[in-house]
Amino acid sequence: MATNAYAAVFRDRKLAVLLLLGYASGLPISLVTSTFQAWATVEGVSLVALGMITLVQQPYTYKFLWAPFMDRYAPPFLGRRRGWLLITQVALIGGIVWMAMYSPGVDITTMALIAVFVAFASASQDVVSDAYRTDMVTSPRERGLISAFFVVGYRMALLVAGALALLMASGTSWLPAIGWQNTYFVMAALMGIGIIGVFWAKEPQGVTPPRNLQEAVFAPLFEFVRRPGALILLAMVILYKVGDAFALSLTTPFLIRGVGFSLEDVAYANKVMALIAALVGVVLGGVLMLRWGLFKSLMVFGILQAISNLGYMVLAVAGKDYAVLYAVIGFDQLAGGMGTASFVALQMALCNPRFTAFQYALISALAALGRVYVGPAAGYMTDPQYMGLPWSTFFFVTFLAALPGLVLLWWKKKTVVALDASTS
Incomplete structure (x- = not known):
């Protein structure tokens, strides 16, 4: 009986959804931090400017300021959680494409400002993802498994936006170089995986806003x-x-x-x-x-x-x-x-x-x-x-x-x- 119960948990599609949502949550942060720093480093940006790049993460610090609004109000489509997830993910795709149109060696200030927008959309997505993950817990024993699937998706996205992005930009013996701007275009397209997760997900029920x-x-x-x-x-x-x-x-x-x-x-x-x-x-x-x-x-x-x-x-x-x-x-x-x-x-x-x-x-x-x-x-x-x-x-x-x-x-x-x- 216990084995069947655990097997039923693993067959629950919400774990696959959380894997995809974790991926969508992890992809943008590298693109505005370490990968952005690597691009800027290669193009000769100063260490002071490289340090300042970390300030684009400020929306992650202040996300609690607008979290109540996303909790209180629901978009007119897909529901309170899934609607906001779709909005933030579309904004992320647009923001990453926008970053790809510039070069840090020439337009570091412009790129940093766009990165702030991407970080804002990413932090907003995190607010909803965290709430959705919490809403989907139906029993205490699920918490570890739900968190694990989300973290695995998140970490895999860090690999994609980190190692894969660097290899795509610089090229290797098995992967031709496509340059930084094309790499960011590819990363924007890969954000679409999160949108698949949104449409596959079920809107949480029984949660009173x-x-x-x-x-x-x-x-x-x-x-x-x-x-x-x-x-x-x-x-x-x-x-x-x-x-x-x-x-x-x-x-x-x-x-x-x-x-x-x-x-x-x-x-x-x-x-x-x-x-x-x-x-x-x-x-x-x-x-x-x-x-x-x-x-x-x-x-x-x-x-x-x-x-x-x-x-x-x-x-x-x-x-x-x-x-x-x-x-x-x-x-x-x-x-x-x-x-x-x-x-x-x-x-x-x-x-x-x-x-x-x-x-x-x-x-x-x-x-x-x-x-x-x-x-x-x-x-x-x-x-x-x-x-x-x-x-x-x-x-x-x-x-x-x-x-x-x-x-x-x-x-x-x-x-x-x-x-x-x-x-x-």
């Missing part, structure tokens, strides 16, 4: 801020991944310009192998969490994330060494994947089931703060015209940046343990 904007905005907000130690918990959410984000903000320029690896090297190591290591990390993190619980997992994985940043310091000293490259990126992504597993669990535990959509948007947006705002600082720190820190020194600083989040985690140990107990 907010009756007015006051109920959509203020009730979940007041419920959260009235909790004891809420502000410290939010600070911990912001800082937990900041060291990781600091190191990753300039990883692609570091590997290309700082150490001298080619685009093909970066595609295979920093994209393909990194994806495999991250997926292993997510699964391993989930398994270890079953034994260790939320607090111990967050602490151990957070420490490993901090240590992994020192690996890039070793690579900066070692120079163009392929063995060191793969070892450093493999360990970094493995630790990052484990940290992501526990960090997502923390964000879910912080949400009141009555207000998951808005509170998840708020918490995940705050979690993106570090990823967005450390980029400009990283650019100024490493650019020879400004601070000009050696890469080895920069990555040691990123290690230090990971420590405050761990201190706050230790401080709120009892609260996190209680959250774990309340969700078990």
Whole structure:
């Protein structure tokens, strides 16, 4: 009976839909971050400008501001969730095509502004995808499986928009180069896979939308801020991944310009192998969490994330060494994947089931703060015209940046343990 029940879960088409929606959610972010940085790096854009490119991610930080409107109002077609998903995905296709019409070496400011639009559409899609994923859970045992399918789709999209895009742009022995602009046209076409998912999906039933904007905005907000130690918990959410984000903000320029690896090297190591290591990390993190619980997992994985940043310091000293490259990126992504597993669990535990959509948007947006705002600082720190820190020194600083989040985690140990107990 148990085997038949689990087989029925796997036959449910919503898992395939969530795989497609996860893919649609993951594709745009690389095109406005690491892949965009690689294109700009090849065309000689300064390190300061490369650091500033990370600011285009700001819509991911502020998505909670318009999340209540997308929760309260429904488009006149396909329903409240599927209608907004279709609108955001069409906007993403148009925005990516728009980016492809320019070149960062000549029009970096224009491209950055278009990238902000793409990020806005992508963040809006994430708001709806997260809400849809939550709405489709019919029993607690489904949550892990639903999240896993979504993350697998998301990670596969990172591979497509990362490694495949770099290889398409530069060419390899088995794939002719088509240039950056044509690559972005192809990426826009591949966003159509998400639209297939929208039309294949079923609109969630039995979910009551907010009756007015006051109920959509203020009730979940007041419920959260009235909790004891809420502000410290939010600070911990912001800082937990900041060291990781600091190191990753300039990883692609570091590997290309700082150490001298080619685009093909970066595609295979920093994209393909990194994806495999991250997926292993997510699964391993989930398994270890079953034994260790939320607090111990967050602490151990957070420490490993901090240590992994020192690996890039070793690579900066070692120079163009392929063995060191793969070892450093493999360990970094493995630790990052484990940290992501526990960090997502923390964000879910912080949400009141009555207000998951808005509170998840708020918490995940705050979690993106570090990823967005450390980029400009990283650019100024490493650019020879400004601070000009050696890469080895920069990555040691990123290690230090990971420590405050761990201190706050230790401080709120009892609260996190209680959250774990309340969700078990």
